[in-house]
Amino acid sequence: MKLIILALFASFWICNGMIEHIPLPGGLVDCFSRYSEKTNVVDTVGESIASFCFGQYMWQASRELGLPGFNITREAYNWAQSLLPKPISHRHTRQAISPNLRIRKEYRRLTDFERANFHRAVQLLKADTSVAPTMYDALSSIHQGMITTSAHGGPNFLGFHRVYLIMFENALRTKVPSVTVPYWDSTLDEPLINPTQSILFTDSFLGNGFGMVNRGPFAGWTTLSGPLIRNIGQAGSLFNADAMARIVSSIRLAQITEPNAPVNSSLEFLHNQVHLWVDGQMGSLDTAAHDPIFWLHHSYVDYIFELFRQNQRRFGIDPTTDYPVFVNNSMHMAMYPMGLAGLRNIDGFNDRFTSMIYQYEPSPRCSLRFPDCGSPYLRCVVNGFQPRCVSVDWSGASRVSVIRQQFVNNAVQGQRMQAAVRLNMLNTARRQQAQVTIQNQMRMSQQQRILANMQRQQIQLKEVENAGLDDPSEPSQMQRRSVHRRMKRSFKRRGFTYLPYDPRGSSFVNSKLNINSNIQLKMLPPMNPNVPRNIQNASEGTFMPPSMPSDMCPAIPVTQGYQNTFNINGRSDINQWVYIPVKVIYQRPPTYNNYASYPIVNGEMEAEDIYFPNTAMKNVMPTGKPASYPHCQAQESGAGKVFISSQGINYMGTYKEYAVVDHRLAISIATAYVAVKSPKLGASQVFLNAYDSCGRICQPFCKLAGVAGFQRCSGAFRVTSGFPKHYGTNYGDAVTHLWQFSKVDSCPIMQDNNIYIQFHCNFKESWPFGMRPAASGQGGNAAALDEIEEPELSGGQANAPPTACRVGNGCIISNGCNNCVHGTTYPCIGACDMYSSCQNGFHHVQRCPDNTIFNQDEGQCLAGACPNNSNAWWHKTIDWK
Known part of the structure; x- marks a missing residue:
């Protein structure tokens, strides 16, 4: 009997091991909740929301958590600042246009000589070590959350990147005076059946788009985040002409910027999808500028921004003053310092840039009468x-x-x-x-x-x-x-x-x-x-532009690999990572129901495919039609991919892998091994997310302490180096840890107890991450699922009144869970820099910016510092490291 009890205990311990489920950070849930109110997974691709929110969260959290960034010396930073114009006095009157403006063109509209000069200028910046580590690397280091917290997540996104582009362009012109930053109009590639075959990704332009960049003008580049890498077309989407027209036709800045813009009109949200489409360094905001394609992409964003400003003037609106009053972060307020050359956020909207420095050549257009796009490409x-x-x-x-x-x-x-x-x-x-x-x-x-x-x-x-x-x-x-x-x-x-x-x-x-x-x-x-x-x-006679055939399958083959950067906190090294096994349970997509495999009854062939879901199957496996990426197409073989990504919560690092699934089967099962930061470097907090090649999000299920089987969870967990280990120090160890190989001639046996998390891809039309209200009597709690336990009370929290409400992320308020008044803020008990903000009946935990504390009387963060008390609860209950 004792042996049975010990065996059961050992089994329970192995199931849970030293991987434990944790709630999603409040800032991340805040973004998820905000987008659940703006849209849904039927109208917006789920993966686009997940990646956007996590990118925004880590952009700010990297500074708040003090994570290591890419080093930039004070001398390098001062050199970069010297590339900008002197501080601008903000004028309300439009300035006269200079006759000697630089003209930025679409990348393919450059002549061969102009394109070669642009490449040469970038290469010269990369080779110049007079500014450490190089001029190019110094400029790319500025684009990270540790330095520029207001560059993303609000209206200053457009102004900051406009100024940042001028800084880069001025640096290029110190090498080749005639060079301007071209723009990449990805709406010219989006209509292709397979945009990954665009001529942009050839030796004469940007180089190869898959894996390490080893061809083209940037071949063999070593960036601050490791070798230059791309994985084009495996996630995200390119700009769409209709979406750009919708943005250009808007008349108020708040209609196209975060946090007010609708999802399909948010220029920042849509631009993020192009980052994901290129992937590699471009897939992360902190490393995006390490790839030269970053500048071309943002030049086009700035071009669309300028067309929007011209449209504003047609309606009598002054674009230099049309800055939104409501922003979701004080650092995006109009008069807040931009962090570049003494400029304020509002200075990024000054007319001086496009009236005195540069303008854009219109994007290539053609017609039946004039079918010349002005380029052989x-x-x-x-x-x-x-x-x-x-x-x-x-x-x-x-x-x-x-x-x-x-x-x-x-x-x-x-x-x-x-x-x-x-x-x-x-x-x-x-x-x-x-x-x-x-x-x-x-x-x-x-x-x-x-x-x-x-x-x-x-x-x-x-x-x-x-x-x-x-x-x-x-x-x-x-x-x-x-x-x-x-x-x-x-x-x-x-x-x-x-x-x-x-x-x-x-x-x-x-x-x-x-x-x-x-x-x-x-x-x-x-x-x-x-x-x-x-x-x-x-003289040319009648010209009829040809329509194009559609005989090429646009899907990227399942054999196409995925190259990771293996970068953690600015250092690329595979030895920093360990591998966790993940199971994928994939339900057949609703659109796949015919594979030309027909039953024969009494010698006659039936009309309905044997794989077509019958009534009984539909009853037990109902499906919806969540939104998918526009390039989503089927493999002729019936095989598909499910991507699983790990994204660090207390470290900067992303890893992605995919499992191959079978679209024909009603249910198929696959496994993958996903890397996270090695707990030998400190306990790792990580968020796992899974989606198919169409961007449809899968539901996470975890083994929770004290609960049998797999239960719905947030996908976030903590990994420690304690025993037993549920990971392999390398891929081979992870495989042998999951599978039991007893004899040479025997069939391997999967050790299910060594799988902690699995994903169910069932095409539900609901957001998979926990944003639902708590149970009756608990009030609206968007920060945690019902299954997630809050940390025990300590310090100032131990004296919380009986009516106290746990609102997640270690924050407890004294007003009770059922008294959430929209727009009201509540201080967290025992904390000085955390508070809860009530939005539409839900509590959202917020942390004040550096060097500020929450003032209960004013209901906002004001200048001040928290007491340096290592025994305070906020140093104990939240294990940021």
Whole structure:
């Protein structure tokens, strides 16, 4: 009997080990709660919310927790500050535009010479060690939460990065005086079926996009966070033209900035998705500036910001004074110091920058009449009968040298044509102008008739498709095939590629483009400002931009690896990490229900796939349709990825791994090994998050102390170095720890007791992290789940009144849980720099900024310092280290 009891006790101890569940930090839950009020996982991709909130939390927490950052000397910081203009007196009147402005262009609109100069200037900054560690590294070190806490999470996001870009641009111009920072308009890549094949990620532009950057102008770079790494296209999304138009058409700054902007109009929120799409150093705010693509991305953000400001003026709004009154952090207030060259936040909105220093060349556009995007690396294509400029992809990169020569030849032809036109125009300019105008009008009329006819044909096809969608009969199928053949012939005669209509809503058949070497495009000579545009185009004949085929699968192969930086607190070393096994239980997505595997009954084939969920299956496994990334597509094999990321709470470091799952099966199970900071360096507090390749969040389940089986949890836990260990010091140790290999010829046995956390990917339409109110009598508590226990009372908390309410993160208030008045603040018992803010019936724990304490009478943080008492409760109950 004693042996049985000891065995049960040992089993219980091994299940829980030295990994224990902890509540999410109050600041993180605060962000989750705020976004749960703004949107939901049906309208917004869950992973985009999770990554944005955690990035914002760690940006501020790194300073509050005193985490090590990337070193920058006082001399380097002073040098960086000297690159900026002198402090600006904020004027309300618009300044005159200087005639000698720098012009920032889209990256692909640079000439080869201009692009080479930009690359050379960046390389020279990286090589210059007169400012330690290098000029480039000194500038990139400024973009971290330890130094610039107000650069993210509020309206100063736009002003700070505008000033930061000028600092970088001025540094470049000390090396190559003619250089400006180009911008990367990712809306030119987003329409591609596979944006990872954009020509941007070739040797002539930014270098490779997968793994360590070992090609291109930045090949072999060693950054302050280790080798330069990218993992493009595996999470996040690029800018969308519709979203940018929505932002530009807004008229108030509060409508496009945090914390007031709707999710789909928040420029900061949307910009974060591009960071995730590039990943590697770009995936973390503290290391993003280590990759040169950071500057190009933020230059485009600034370009959109400038278009928005121009729109404000059309409505009579002064963009230099339209700063939001309500901000969620005092450091984002208009008059708060920006932290750059003595500027205030409001100074980042001064007109001086775009009237005296730089302006933007408009993003490339094209039309049926003028189908030239002004670059051999861009193509004018038709998408839904709307011509637009789209990037060339690298499958055509082998033709770049040919294209460049052809572009030069066309330029020579254009110059010859210019001379001929000048001679002819001396006597017959008006007559030629009239003839060309009539010809263009006739061509445009003909094109409009063609487009109208094709639109009518597509409408007819939709009607036929919809009418026969549920009719599997042979006559119906033959009728639809006949219509498709007629449409294909009709489009081919007019120079278009036919994109078949998909009535089930295939996302890439109608909207995504694939530009590859199989498409023969007609090159036009560059536009010459000295020659009338209609005369230049008249000599070229009728041009019809091609529509692009959709025969390429856009999904990234499951064999495509993922490269981590292995960086913790500014140091990259795999020996700082340990591996924890994670189980993934994956439920088939609701959109996957046919794999051409049909049952046969009495010799006859049935119409319904055997994998199609029947009624009984739907009852026990209900699914919803949470939002997914726009590039989300299926693998032809039926395999998919579930990513699991670990993000440090008391350290700066992120690790990501993925498990391969089977879309065909109703339920599939996979395992992965995710790294966290080694507890030998101190107890590790970490947040685990899982999502599929479409960005749909999975539900975390943990083994909680005293509770059998797996229970819903927050995904946050603490790992210590005590025994028994539930991790491996390396990947191999983690595998042998999870699997029992008793004999050479025996089948390995999984040791389920060594799995502490698992994720259920079930496509629920609810946010998986704990933001629900506590049980009856506990009031609204957004900081902890019902299962999470608060720390025991100590110090000043021990004298808490009976009506005290635990509001999470070690904060206890005396007013009771049921007396939460919106907009009211409550001091935490025994604390001097923590308080609870009531928002919409929920308590949110807040910590005052450095060198401030909470003043109960004023209800806000004021200048002051907490008593240096090591016995105080706030040094005991929260183990920040």
